[in-house]
Amino acid sequence: MRLTLLFAAFVVLGLAFESAVPHLVSFRALIPNLIIILVVDLGLRHHGVVPAMLAFAIGYATDALAGSHPGLNAFMMTMVFLVSYEISTRLMVTNALVGATVVFFGVIATALATVAFADGFNALSDTGSMLPGLTLEAAVSAIVAPFIFSMLAASKRMTGLPVRAKRE
């Protein structure tokens, strides 16, 4: 319950930030993808049914504020969670660098997969002009990710939640 409430608070703030700030900042690519950072943290550090459902719920909440295909972000966030979870179970360490790397590739893969899902795989050929901006957004998100992980870790300590996942 504490985990759900903690992530709900972060998601509401993250979504409000991502929705409000682009209206004021001229270059969208400079705004980090906070939602993917939260889902990667869930996948790397929280292994269980509730975190998986939380990742889905975060995606579905994003669907309420982004895109025109409800379910698409829910699918993408569940995939990001699953990949992060698989990485964390196979690697010896899941530090901020691993998290930042997963965030970097997660942002790019999610964007391309969203275009492919929404418009068909042929539309991927039109994404060439998107890639520089997308790479920049992924880099900014990866740079910001360790700070968000630290904030989450501090919040988890304050609420008595485990900061790292137990090895299975």
Next chain:
Amino acid sequence: MRGSFLWRNRVLLTSGALLIVSLHLISTGVHPGDLAARPESAFLEIISPVDAAFTRLSDGLSSIATGYLDLLHVREENARLRNELARVNSDRARLAELEVENRHLGELLELKDVLGAKAVAANVIGSDATGLSRTLMLASGSSDGLRPGMAVLANQGVVGKIIAISPHASRVLLIDDHNSALDGFDQRSRARGIVAGLVDDGLILKYADRSQDIRIGDTIVTSGLDGIFPRGLLVGTIQSVHRGAPGLFLGVRIEPAVDFRELEQVLIVTQPPPHLDDPAKD
């Protein structure tokens, strides 16, 4: 229990089930009134006040930053008048903001009169949370008489249509989104086509026949045939015409009349347009 297959693979199995649920939602779509639309509407309702607060906070911080820069400049010139000037600057900024808002609302009122249809004005409080689609969030919802599918306009032209709604907020799919399509025609040549957005930003006129006399600078307006947008509203001007494009149709790019990033207030047509005949027959 802990050593069982189900327990060991609980994360994979749960994620798999949730992926199937997501695919089901994507394939069937979520319609207003569906059970699946309720969480979406609830999220929109929860986020919209936080979003509006963030927008106000950002505006406030921006005003403070501008005010502070002004203050530094004034200090160099005359320290004694610093506070007075800051107050005057702050008042002036606030008045200028009110003046701009008044002008926008005045222009929207004029547009409402020109349309002759029932319409309500709404403030823009946010944009697409992922940036992969082109949507806007409005601070008005079903309690203000808005419904999904209603046309959204600005004084410069067509903005988009409402795709999701909650009691006090709504989301607008912009016409330059890659999933958007509206029926339009060239005002000079009467050539019809579908105005659609592109993945890599921009607006095109699809299905314009190669025999049509479409030229750069021509004005594209709504036909009213889609049953959403009233006829004759400005969509944009022709930016380029590519006659060598592959396929049966012309490659036509449109420069949108509206600068979607600058939108602060919009007008929502709450009355559907009357049924019309094909403008190409005019």
